[in-house]
Amino acid sequence: MAGxxxxxxxxxxxxxxxxxxxxxxxxxxxxxxxxxHAGGLASSFVDEKGFTWDVGGxxxxxxxxxxxxxxxxxxxxxxxLYHERRSYVWIEDTFVPYPFxxxxxxxxxxxxxxxxxxxxxxxxxxxxxxxxxxxxxxxxWILTAFGQGIADLFLFPYNFKVWAYPPETLDYQWIGERxxxxxxxxVKENIRLRRDDVSWGPNNTFRFPKFGGTGAVWRALVKKIxxxxxxxxxxVTRVDLDRREIELRSGEEIxxxxxxxxxxxxxxxxxTGEGALMKSARQMIYSTSNIVGVGLKGExxxxxxxxxxxxxPESNCPFYRVTLFSNYSPNNVPxxxxxxxxxxxTSESNHKPVSQDRLIEDTIQGLLNTKLIQNRSQVVSTxxxxxxxxxxxxxxxxxxxxxDIQGRLMKKGVYSxxxxxxxxxxxxxxxxxFMQGVEAVNHIVSxxxxxxxxxxxxxxxxxxx
Numbered sequence: 001m002a003g004x005x006x007x008x009x010x011x012x013x014x015x016x017x018x019x020x021x022x023x024x025x026x027x028x029x030x031x032x033x034x035x036x037h038a039g040g041l042a043s044s045f046v047d048e049k050g051f052t053w054d055v056g057g058x059x060x061x062x063x064x065x066x067x068x069x070x071x072x073x074x075x076x077x078x079x080x081l082y083h084e085r086r087s088y089v090w091i092e093d094t095f096v097p098y099p100f101x102x103x104x105x106x107x108x109x110x111x112x113x114x115x116x117x118x119x120x121x122x123x124x125x126x127x128x129x130x131x132x133x134x135x136x137x138x139x140x141w142i143l144t145a146f147g148q149g150i151a152d153l154f155l156f157p158y159n160f161k162v163w164a165y166p167p168e169t170l171d172y173q174w175i176g177e178r179x180x181x182x183x184x185x186x187v188k189e190n191i192r193l194r195r196d197d198v199s200w201g202p203n204n205t206f207r208f209p210k211f212g213g214t215g216a217v218w219r220a221l222v223k224k225i226x227x228x229x230x231x232x233x234x235x236v237t238r239v240d241l242d243r244r245e246i247e248l249r250s251g252e253e254i255x256x257x258x259x260x261x262x263x264x265x266x267x268x269x270x271x272t273g274e275g276a277l278m279k280s281a282r283q284m285i286y287s288t289s290n291i292v293g294v295g296l297k298g299e300x301x302x303x304x305x306x307x308x309x310x311x312x313p314e315s316n317c318p319f320y321r322v323t324l325f326s327n328y329s330p331n332n333v334p335x336x337x338x339x340x341x342x343x344x345x346t347s348e349s350n351h352k353p354v355s356q357d358r359l360i361e362d363t364i365q366g367l368l369n370t371k372l373i374q375n376r377s378q379v380v381s382t383x384x385x386x387x388x389x390x391x392x393x394x395x396x397x398x399x400x401x402x403x404d405i406q407g408r409l410m411k412k413g414v415y416s417x418x419x420x421x422x423x424x425x426x427x428x429x430x431x432x433x434f435m436q437g438v439e440a441v442n443h444i445v446s447x448x449x450x451x452x453x454x455x456x457x458x459x460x461x462x463x464x465x
Contacts, residue, residue: 003257005029005444006246007437008236010222011040012430013262013418016437018225019070024445030254031230032246037215038222040262041387041419042430044213049381050334051341053293056387057309057323058214058430059083059206063459066438067431071207074220080207081329086198089311090370091154095303098311100154101146101182102197105190111153116187118147123184137396138170146182158313161320164287164349165393174394174426174456208328214430236263239271241412258444260437262418264389265405277408283401284423288348289390290356292363293325293341295333295381296373300326300340304372317366318359319344339380342372347390360384392423415440417453426456435459 005021007014010033021029037043044054060080062068071080087098096106104115122144135141142155159167190197198204209216222230238247245255261268269281309323325343330336344363348354355362360382367373402423409416417436419428427436435452442448452459459465 003028004255005258005260005441006254006256007031007260007262008246008268009033009040009262009418009421010038010218010230010232011262011418012042012218012433013421013437013440014040014260015218015221015225016070016434017260017441018229018437019221020438020441022224024441026445027226027229029229031225032234032236032248032254033230033232034235036232037219039215039218041390042214042218044215045383045385047293047295047381047383049295051293051295051339051381051383052213052329052332053291053325053341053343053383053385054214055291055385056289056345056390057321057325057343059085059308059328060208060214060217060430061206062431062464064431064435064465067434068464070221070434071217073224074217075209079210079216081210082207083205083308083328085204085206086306086308087310088307089154089158089313091313093371095307095310097196097198099182099197100311101150102187102190104150104187105194107153111149112191115147115149115153116184116191118149118151119182119184119187120147122147135172137168138172138394139167141172141175142167150182154313157315158311158320160352161313162347163391163393164347164352165285165395166351169285169395171394171396171398173399174424210329211331213329213332217430236271238273239268239414241272241274241409241414244413257413259414260440260444261414261416262421262433262437264420265416265423268409268414268416268421269405274408277405280401280405280408283395283397285393285395286389286420287352287391287393288354289387290346290348290354290359291383291385291387292319292344292346292360293381293383294344294364294367294373294379295339295341295383296378297339297380298378299337300324312366312370316369318346318354318362319366320347321345322367322372342367348386356386389420392420392425392428394425398423415444422453424453424456426460427452432459 018031041055046052088095089100097103104112142151235249236246237249247253266281266284269277307324323343326333326340333339333341417440418433439450443450
C-alpha cells in the first residue's frame, strides 16, 4: 500500500486525484491550494457589473467516460447547455467557417486561388516524394501539409499570435487531432458546390454550465473532498526531495510518501533548490495568456448570434481568439435581454510583448477594427486576467527535457502532472488534466499504467476510453 499522498493544487488534476483516492477509501491524503478557490486555470469570476468570465475560452468535451461521469456528478443532467460548434476565422473582412482550409471558397478570388495552388503543390510533393524528409519543425510541417498560400495568409500569422513564439521554434508532434489536414479533392468539391465544411474535430459538439461558468464544475466537485483533507490559501515555499517534506509560507513542515504536484514544473523545480533540476527546467518555454472580457449593452447582433468563437490571424487586433461568451450561456451576463459579452485572448512572451497599460484599449479598438462592435458606447464593463503560465509550449527538444526532469522527480516519489505539471499541450484540456490525476493515483496505489501522460496519441485517437 502507498503511504501518505500530498497533492499540490486544487485544479482539475488535483481534484481528479483526490476524488479517486476517496473512491479507493483512502483518507491518508491532503490537498494544498495556494489560492482561495478551486479550479486553477479552469476558474471563473464575476466582475463588478455582474458579468461572468472564464480564464480563456473553455468548452466541455471529453475523451473519457470517467470524465463525463464526473461532469454529471458535478452539475447533474440539468445543469448544462449543449451546443454545436460554430467557429470562424475573420480574415479579409469576412468570416470563413472553421476549419479554414476546408472553406477557402469564402476568400477573395486571388487568395482562394493562391491557397488552392499551394494545397495542390503540397499534395503533389507528398505523392511524388520517394523518401519524404521529416519536417524539422512546426513551420516546415505547415508548409508540407498546406502549402505556401494558406501558410502565408493564415497559419503563419495565426500561430504566432497563439503561441507567441515563431513556428520554427516549435515541434509538431502535439498536433494529432487538433489540426485538420486538408483533402484537396474535398476542398475543390466544396468550392464547386459552394458547400460549407464545418463538422471536423473532437469538439464539434460541446456543453457548458448553465450557471457560474466553467469554474462551477470545479467548485462543485471540490465540495466532495472533506474539509480536513484540503487546505486553501496555503502556499508551498520549499520541497525537500530527499526528506520527502514540504515547507509552507507559515513555516509548517509536512511530510509525504508520494507527492503529486500540479504546479508548473519550472516552479516545482525552483522550490526543490536542486541545481540539476533547475538547469533543465530553465529550458521550459511557456506563453502568458491575457484574457479581456468586454460586457456590452443591447442585443447580440444577428451576424454573431449563432457563433461560438472566432480566430483572428491579422494584425489589426491584439487577440487571436474571441468567444461569444453570452452565447455559451445567457446567465454569463446580468440580463440577456439587455446585455451580451465577448471574451478575448491575447498571448504574450519575450518574442511578443504586451502592454498591460494599453491592453484593454487595444482590445476595444481591435473589436472595432474587426467589426465585432460598432462603437465604444456599447461597452459597459471590462475585465482583465493575466495567467502568467498560459500555454505550455511544445518547443523543439521538449520531450528530451521532460524525460530528464520527470525521471529525476519520479525517483524521489514525485509525480508532476496536469497542464503545466506534465507540460504536454496535447493532453492539457480539462478532461486530460482530470484523468492525469486519476491515473497518477492508480499508478501510485496499484501500479496501473498512466495512459494519458504516457500515450497522448492513444487517448486522442477519437474513441472515448
